[in-house]
Structure formats: C-alpha cells, structure tokens
Amino acid sequence: MKVKATDIAQMNSASEVIYDALRVAITRGDLAEGETLRQDRIARMFNVSRIPVREALMRLEEQGLVTTQRYRGAVVSALSIEEIREIFEFRALLEPEILRYSVERLSPDRLEQASRSCHLFATETDSSRWGDLNRDFHYSLYQDAGRPYYLQVVKTALGRVERYLRAQLVLTDGMARARQEHAAILAACMERDAETAARLTREHILAAGRSLVDILVRQNEAHATMLTETGAP
Amino acid sequence: MKVKATDIAQMNSASEVIYDALRVAITRGDLAEGETLRQDRIARMFNVSRIPVREALMRLEEQGLVTTQRYRGAVVSALSIEEIREIFEFRALLEPEILRYSVERLSPDRLEQASRSCHLFATETDSSRWGDLNRDFHYSLYQDAGRPYYLQVVKTALGRVERYLRAQLVLTDGMARARQEHAAILAACMERDAETAARLTREHILAAGRSLVDILVRQNEAHATMLTETGAP
DNA sequence: CTTGCAAAAATTGGATCCAATAAGCAATAT
DNA sequence: ATATTGCTTATTGGATCCAATTTTTGCAAG
DSSP, X not given: OXXXXXXXXXXXXXXXXXXXXXXXXXXXXXXXXXXXXXXHHHXXXXXXXXXXXXXXXXXXXXXXSEEEETTTEEEEOOOOHHHHHHHHHHHHHHHHHHHHHHXXXXXXXXXXXXXXXXXXXXXXXXXXXXXXXXXXXXXXXXXXXXXXXXXXXXXXXXXXXXXXXXXXXXXXXXHHHHHHHHXXXXXXXXXXXHHHHHHHHHHHHHHHHHHHHHHHHHHHHHHHHHHHHHXXX | OOOOOOOGGGSOOHHHHHHHHHHHHHXXXXXXXXXXXXXXXXXXXXXXXXXXHHHHHHHHXXXXXXXXXXXXXXXXOOOOHHHHHHHHHHHHHHHXXXXXXXXXXXXXXXXXXXXXXXXXXXXXXXXXXXXXXXXXXXXXXXXXXXXXXXXXXXXXXXXXXXXXXXXXXXXXXXXXXXXXXXXXXXXXXXXXXXXXXXXXXXXXXXXHHHHHHHHXXXXXXXXXXXXXHHTOX
C-alpha cells in the first residue's frame, strides 16, 4: 500500500476548526477589536450550525481573545495601553528564562532552523507575514527548553499582543531594530552564552514594548485632540 | 427608590455555573484524576441539557483541567511528576515578581486582610480547607500589585497543582513549615522589604515543590515495586 | 475457559427548534 | 419637540432530536 495514512481519530471537530480560524484571524488583526462576532454569520461561513460556533467562542473567551456579555454576543477583546504594557513586561520576564534553559540544549538542527527563521524574518517584505515569522524565530529557540508549560503561557501572552506588534514594526524603525536584535540573540545562542542571550531577549522585548506603548499613547493623544477641536463628545 | 438592585445581566448562565462547579471540584481533588466526566450525568446533576455542559467542558479543556478525545469524552487531566515540578518552578518565578511590585503598594486594609488570612490558615485543622486558605493568603498579598495579567496566569498555574498540594501539607511536616514561612513572608511585607518577601516566597514555593515531588516519586516507586512483586503487568 | 466478532447499548458531535432577552421602531402622551 | 410605552425583529441560551463513533455484551468456535 502506498497511502499516506492520517489518524482520523485525531482529526479536528468542527468547533476546533472554527476556533483555530477565529484565533488566527484575531491575532493577525484581520478582525478589528471591538467587532462583534455573530454566531449565525460565522455558522453560515463554515456551513455548520451555531453549536460548534458557540463552543469555539467559549474557548476564545477563556483565552481572553473575545469578551462575552449574556445575550449580547461576543466581541473581539480590546486591550488598554496599560494591559499591553503589562503583557510585554510579563513576556520580558518569561522568555529570557525559557531561553536560559534552552541554550545549552539547542541541537544543531534546531540552531539551523532558528537561523533559517531569523533570515526569513529579516528578508520578508510583506508586513502581513512578519507576525508569523517573528513567532517562528522566537519559538524555535524555546522549543528545546523542556518547559512545555512555560511555552504554552508565553504563546498565550504573545497571542494577546501580536495584533499590535505589526503596528510597532511598520510605524517605526522597529523592523530594522528587530532584525539586528534577532541576529544578536541568535549569535549568543550559537556561542552557548545563555546569560547574554537572555539579557538580549529581555531588552528586545522591553524595547519593542516601550516603542509600541509610545505609538499607542501618541495615537490616543492625536485622537483626543481631534475630538476636542471638532467639539465632539 | 429604595431598592437594593443587583445587575441581573451579569448573572451567570448555566454553562458558567457548571464550569465553576467542575473547576472547584477538580482543583479540590473531589474528582479523581483520570475520572471521565460524562456529559449526560453532569447534565442530570444540574438539571439541564448537555449543551451547557459541553460548553463548560470546552472551557475546562482550555484551562488544561480536563483532556478530551473526540467521541471518547473528557477526563480529569493528570499531571506527570515532571509537569508538576515545572509548574512549581514556574510559580517560583512569577509569584516573587508580583510580590515585588505589590509590597510598596500594600494598603493597611490589605495587610490586615493578609494577616487574618495567615492566621486562619495557621489555625485551621480541617485539611480540606487548607487549599482555600493558602490561596487566600497568597492572593491577598498579590492583589495590590496592579498586575492583573500576572495574577490571572498565577491563578491558572496554582489551579493546576492545588489538588496535589494537600498531599504535601498532610503527608509531611509541610503544614508546620508553611505556617512559619507564611508568617515570615507577611512580616517582610509589613516591613516593606520587597526583596526579602520575594526571596522568601520563592524559597517557600520551591521547598513545597521539592517536597511534593519527593512524595510523588516515593509513591511511584512503591507502586512500581508492588506491581513487580505481585507480577502484575 | 478463552478468543473473535457481530449486534446492541452508550456516548458524543452536531442540527434543528423553542424560549428568553436585547435592540430598534412606531405610537402616544406631555 | 421629547420622553415614555408598547410592538416587532434580531440574537442568544438552552432543549430536543439525529447521526457518527465507541464501548459493551452475547454468542459461537476453538
């Protein structure tokens, strides 16, 4: 037999498929924050009933990606600037720690993979792909840490702020800086210098966080000014 | 109008009530790990259909408290010893950090509350209440940190291992030690010594984790020996 | 007595239907 | 003109029903 067998028992249920699709759409920013997700509309999009849609929405809410009010539906969660700041601070605590565990265990294959990811990120011009490639680079370095729980928590945290990160990369010199910082982190990993790699990662995340918060504060101020000038409420 | 109004819109839906009840039952250890949760049975217990039950199970799975296989139902998640070790290590990283942020901001009321919690924990003889009281003490100290995201992550992490903690408190001198360590942490907080409080918290969590892992390893070895001696598979 | 297997029962995932609630709109009173 | 009330529609939460899948049971053969 020359068949590529796939484990049908492990195939995704409808609610999982919908959950994944919505999660990706939200983290990519394809769904605007504050947008309400109508069960019926999503059900028609996937050609299913509302049952699996509601199950997917429950899981998204548990991840903090949507917010639900009874009988009023689910809306894509919006983060305040302070919440974004906190999540970057949080990542800046966890990710260096994971990397510290990981550096000594990085296999040659893994370093090769990280190197490729780093290069792909550095040379990609389509900004809509930057989120994925950034994620690939960081996670490739964390994979060998032997800390699945840490990794899962970091993934959730990044998932919450990823939609805002693109703005930071596009609207400033963020992309150029990220390229350099990724290269430096990778170099430290290759030299098995865990402390340097961890310190660079912490600074990388904190810098991106500060830059992003700056952008958002300025946007807020601009918006507030406009409202005042036009006399809107 | 002299009516005590309560926000009916914020009242819990059936799926939330069921979710909370199951979450508490699992973290308390009232449901054994590996036990399968039948939708129909739970639905009858709460006098509802299976729909809200399934929604609750989805959310529990997202929290890692149950594990689901398609068409085979949900079972209470079991953690390996290594996973438990990792989660304690994780808590030992996060909780001192939260406390560091919190110490300088602790209000007199909050210190009073923490003091009461500490005392209640120290004097409670009913071991089934230790989990709640331990949680109350720690969280009262974290409340003022102004880091809701950290706090939520810590709550999830503790929720995963709480069921094992009782064993640690009961089967060793864990309770006596915990009493002392809590008192020391509280004292450091009252003196606004953030670094000492953080260090003590880290050691407190690491010690409990090591003690728990020891217990579980011994249990495992005893079990394995028994199986060998009786010739069971 | 054990093993293999087909039918029956139990269980889950999902569709359809119904009741409860919110949101929008028209009619009325002030 | 505006605020209040009642009606209509849209939407959600949940119940009931059906199909797909797993698990158990009964029975025959070795």
